[in-house]
Amino acid sequence: MNIYIRKFWSYKDLLFELVNRDIKLKYRRSFLGYLWTLLNPLFIMLITTAVFSQIFRFSVENYPIYILSGQIIFTFFSESTTTAMNSILGNASFLRKIYVPKYIFPVSRVISSFVNLLFALVAMIIMMVIFKVPITWHILFIPLPLICIFLFCTGLGLILSVLAVYFRDVIHIYNVLLTGLMYFTPLFYPVDILPNVIFKLMHINPMYHFVTYFRSLLYMGEFPSLEQNILCMGISLSFLLIGLAFFKERQSKFVLYI
Amino acid sequence: MNEYAIEVNNVSMLFNLSSERIDNIKEYIIKKIHRKLTFENFYALKNVSFNVEKGDAVAIIGDNGSGKSTLLKVLAGIYKPTTGTATVRGSISPLIELGAGFDMELTGRENVYLNGLMLGYSKRFIRDNFNDIVEFASLWDFIDIPLKNYSSGMLARLGFAISTIVKPDILIVDEILAVGDIVFQRKCNKKMQELMSGGTTLLLVSHDLNEIRRICNKAVWIHQGGVVKIGEVSEVCNAYSDLR
Ligand SMILES: Nc1ncnc2c1ncn2[C@@H]1O[C@H](COP(=O)(O)OP(=O)(O)OP(=O)(O)O)[C@@H](O)[C@H]1O
Ligand SMILES: [Mg+2]
Numbered sequence: 001m002n003i004y005i006r007k008f009w010s011y012k013d014l015l016f017e018l019v020n021r022d023i024k025l026k027y028r029r030s031f032l033g034y035l036w037t038l039l040n041p042l043f044i045m046l047i048t049t050a051v052f053s054q055i056f057r058f059s060v061e062n063y064p065i066y067i068l069s070g071q072i073i074f075t076f077f078s079e080s081t082t083t084a085m086n087s088i089l090g091n092a093s094f095l096r097k098i099y100v101p102k103y104i105f106p107v108s109r110v111i112s113s114f115v116n117l118l119f120a121l122v123a124m125i126i127m128m129v130i131f132k133v134p135i136t137w138h139i140l141f142i143p144l145p146l147i148c149i150f151l152f153c154t155g156l157g158l159i160l161s162v163l164a165v166y167f168r169d170v171i172h173i174y175n176v177l178l179t180g181l182m183y184f185t186p187l188f189y190p191v192d193i194l195p196n197v198i199f200k201l202m203h204i205n206p207m208y209h210f211v212t213y214f215r216s217l218l219y220m221g222e223f224p225s226l227e228q229n230i231l232c233m234g235i236s237l238s239f240l241l242i243g244l245a246f247f248k249e250r251q252s253k254f255v256l257y258i
Numbered sequence: 259m260n261e262y263a264i265e266v267n268n269v270s271m272l273f274n275l276s277s278e279r280i281d282n283i284k285e286y287i288i289k290k291i292h293r294k295l296t297f298e299n300f301y302a303l304k305n306v307s308f309n310v311e312k313g314d315a316v317a318i319i320g321d322n323g324s325g326k327s328t329l330l331k332v333l334a335g336i337y338k339p340t341t342g343t344a345t346v347r348g349s350i351s352p353l354i355e356l357g358a359g360f361d362m363e364l365t366g367r368e369n370v371y372l373n374g375l376m377l378g379y380s381k382r383f384i385r386d387n388f389n390d391i392v393e394f395a396s397l398w399d400f401i402d403i404p405l406k407n408y409s410s411g412m413l414a415r416l417g418f419a420i421s422t423i424v425k426p427d428i429l430i431v432d433e434i435l436a437v438g439d440i441v442f443q444r445k446c447n448k449k450m451q452e453l454m455s456g457g458t459t460l461l462l463v464s465h466d467l468n469e470i471r472r473i474c475n476k477a478v479w480i481h482q483g484g485v486v487k488i489g490e491v492s493e494v495c496n497a498y499s500d501l502r
Contacts, residue, residue: 013375017372094359098358098359100376167282169283252337
């Protein structure tokens with residue numbers, strides 16, 4: 001284990017460079033450059049909020065912030081896992097010809113998305129100030145849910161990246177699943193409008209727990225229960241461990257398939 | 259105690275050449291149900307064993323498709339052998355195939371960094387040695403254009419310059435020298451001599467027997483994935499050219 005970590009660490013500059021490149025590519029040749037990492041979520045937020053709070057008039061406190069907070073988490077989830085899924089296939093030309101620790105590709109994609117998430121979080125806090133949502137000390141614990149979601153996406157991304165090598169249609173299936181999952185996560189609606197059965201069923205959706213966890217610390221001023229803490233950490237650690245094990249076992253084989 | 263730099267022990271490498279590529283689930287299931295999932299097993303390497311002493315310059319010769327590049331990829335850690343073990347002692351600079359580890363869309367400059375990082379150099383080290391690399395490749399006029407606009411000789415020059423900027427314990431050179439011009443070939447020869455006198459072990463793949471006789475002291479002849487002959491370079495080269 002120790003050797004693995006040390007070996008991985010010796011490639012930290014490569015990891016950093018890959019992340020840097022992802023972010024640079026996203027905003028290349030744009031007039032405002034890095035400012036877009038901040039403006040982009042801000043505008044998307046404003047639009048969705050405007051649309052949804054006009055269409056549905058749910059009685060949710062701080063509805064705009066409710067939508068935005070769910071959305072930035074879900075965007076991170078879908079962006080990071082999708083790009084991680086494509087990362088092994090996309091870097092086939094390297095993997096076939098040079099030795100690099102293979103996890104570096106999916107992991108770098110998740111980190112890039114995470115950097116985008118942090119920018120979105122800054123935009124989010126600006127919005128909270130604009131909407132006059134009180135900011136409490138609970139927000140200091142916001143790294144907890146963020147780390148949980150990060151580990152969860154890393155694990156899932158590792159699994160998807162391997163599956164996509166063997167079965168290309170995983171890419172299409174996953175896109176469909178993501179759309180389904182988006183409506184199955186309370187992003188735009190409050191959970192109390194759901195029939196009891198569906199609400200119960202929603203508990204198998206990890207994103208439901210992460211979004212709830214995130215929201216309570218971000219602006220609801222509640223510290224999540226012990227149960228909720230254990231659940232979220234449990235989910236993310238299991239996914240991470242399963243992902244690492246799954247990837248490790250297959251990494252020497254899939255070079256022959258890309 | 260004189261340890262070998264490279265020990266190859268009974269290495270076999272199996273490729274599944276499925277007659278049609280199966281990469282979607284539907285086909286996979288249908289074939290599995292009909293038990294049609296027959297893979298054509300193809301051994302690119304069969305029970306290859308040999309040792310290389312530190313400081314040797316070993317040529318690997320053989321026909322096209324005999325398994326030379328596959329062997330080098332096993333040594334570089336890109337492929338894990340299906341059976342057997344390959345042990346490499348020390349740092350290794352693999353120059354396998356033209357443009358390995360390059361992103362053709364990026365400029366020469368960006369690729370020096372990317373490729374260097376993939377070889378495990380630190381960013382700082384690359385920055386400090388950037389000028390030497392470009393100088394050796396004599397690519398100052400082209401360093402800021404994308405690699406897709408490079409000629410094959412230019413790619414080879416850049417690749418060689420990056421992987422030899424540190425003194426590796428083991429240098430692998432797979433047919434990339436052939437595309438360089440005379441000036442660059444001389445430069446490479448000189449560099450390889452220099453590295454070898456510093457103790458670097460060299461593995462060279464080439465189809466130019468004269469070049470091999472000049473640079474190497476040992477040779478391995480591979481045919482259809484198996485070792486035919488190992489020994490002094492002149493012996494193996496003579497046997498190979500007599501037969502071919
Ligand atoms: N990833 C792969 N999947 C399936 N077969 C492969 C793969 N890589 C190589 N082969 C097969 O393995 C055999 C050996 O290939 P290799 O590239 O090692 O030959 P070589 O000796 O380097 O030839 P050359 O002199 O042309 O460079 C070839 O028949 C090739 O078709
Ligand atoms: Mg070859």
